[in-house]
Amino acid sequence: MNETARKTPVPAPTEPHYREAPNNIEAEQALLGAILVNNDAFYRVSDFLKPVHLYEPLHRKIFEIAGDIIRMGRIANPVTIKTHLGDAKVGEMSVATYLARLAAEAVSIINAEDYGRTIYDLALRRALITIGEDIVNIAYDAPVDMPPQAQIEDTERRLFELAENGRYDGGFQAFNDAVATAIDMAAAAKERDGGLSGISTGIQSLDSKMGGLQRSDLIILAGRPGMGKTSLATNIAYNIAASYEGDVQPDGSMKAKNGGVVGFYSLEMSSEQLATRIISEQTEVSSSKIRRGDLTDTDFEKLVACSMMMQKVPLYIDQTGGISIAQLAARARRLKRQRGLDVLVVDYVQLMTGSKKAGENRVQEITEITTGLKALAKELNVPIVALSQLSRQVESREDKRPQLSDLRESGSIEQDADVVLFVFREEYYVKNQEPRDPHDPKYVEWETLFDKVKGTADVIIAKQRHGPTGTVKLAFQAEYTRFADLADSSFIQYEEH
Incomplete structure (x- = not known):
């Protein structure tokens, strides 16, 4: 090795790179805009997309309020929604101005489901990151009361919940969701053989x-x-x-x-x-x-x-x-x-x-x-x-x-x-009580009872x-x-x- 190479300083370690959780604010804005312009867009995504899947807290609130208004059969637009959001600000912009801008820049209703799927997929990726971080942290700390097998079972449960329902947290469920599920169950019973x-x-x-x-x-x-x-x-x-x-x-x-x-x-x-x-x-x-x-x-x-x-x-x-x-x-x-x-x-x-x-x-x-x-x-x-x-x-x-x-x-x-x-099975007990002698007067009585329960x-x-x-x-x-x-x-x- 030559002298020059030996004296070349080792490069200093680079600064740790900050990674933001996967999200797409533009997709959220586009979807909310589509809903504000045409409320039918909400029904294109409501069966799989929930407020918790949106990344921006204000967007979650707008989506939740819009959903509640639409389900009640009323019109959700910038005017009807802003009253429920108080004096919230988006940077220097008032919430009323922000809602108006979302509606003005709205995409067509045809794209609503695609934007909804993008938001949903990113939410699942964020949930996977949370589960992955928990696996690593718990494995490093190794609590005494949680052996590796218990950690594997807990992780499997959380991943199962995520895969089945897109849920990654417990918490309360809106009563109108529970009512809708009950009606769906009654409809399925009506269709099923035997009702x-x-x-x-x-x-x-x-x-x-x-x-x-x-x-x-x-x-x-x-x-x-x-x-x-x-x-x-x-x-x-x-x-x-x-x-x-x-x-x-x-x-x-x-x-x-x-x-x-x-x-x-x-x-x-x-x-x-x-x-x-x-x-x-x-x-x-x-x-x-x-x-x-x-x-x-x-x-x-x-x-x-x-x-x-x-x-x-x-x-x-x-x-x-x-x-x-x-x-x-x-x-x-x-x-x-x-x-x-x-x-x-x-x-x-x-x-x-x-x-x-x-x-x-x-x-x-x-x-x-x-x-x-x-x-x-x-x-x-x-x-x-x-x-x-x-x-x-x-x-x-x-x-x-x-x-x-x-x-x-x-x-x-x-x-x-x-x-x-x-x-x-009464037969089981009656059978064991059979009199040994067939000529016993009780035998006829026993036989009658046995024939009844057999x-x-x-x-x-x-x-x-x-x-x-x-x-x-x-x-x-x-x-x-x-x-x-x-x-x-x-x-x-x-x-x-």
């Missing part, structure tokens, strides 16, 4: 009582072992997935017109066992025969035909045992992004794990799980059907019908649930936020683990008010 506001379970007598499974509801399906909780949940899950009918939205995404995409967390049974149950129910070949391979050629042909049909059904099974509420939520978000999601089934709550913070206290842990499931139902805007075991105190009572108090041991299950269903099941609606409580009688075919509507009209549903 239900929720997703049909495929069991008519249950739907008529519940109006289907409602979005963002936590539905607890509880019962003692042997009552058929999993069978009912599997029946409902398959009915919904089998009747799935997609509808292409303007943005290219798919939305369920009928039925839905179902995610099934099977913590107790393997996916093969679950599939065997569904095949048995659909083909009317008993599951014990399928497991033993005791099949005729006709039975086997039925199985093959059924399996080919089932391959097209949007039912996704996760058989991970002992899954935590955080893992379950992360996987459900991923499924919704990749395949869509309309209903989530969890079999069952007591097999899930909470965080380590809950420690040894199982009641606290179950409380954390049910609270997490309710929050997830709201976040994903899907009904979650969570199965739950009942306490043994049911067995010690004369009347074995479950009550809400039988859930109390498990923390806040009753409080968090929007709907609580109990599955009760092949039936009660689904007790013990709690329902949106409707009546009561009991629905269903037919239950144990051989095929199938619940169905009763053909006999003498079985009448009854309500409690």
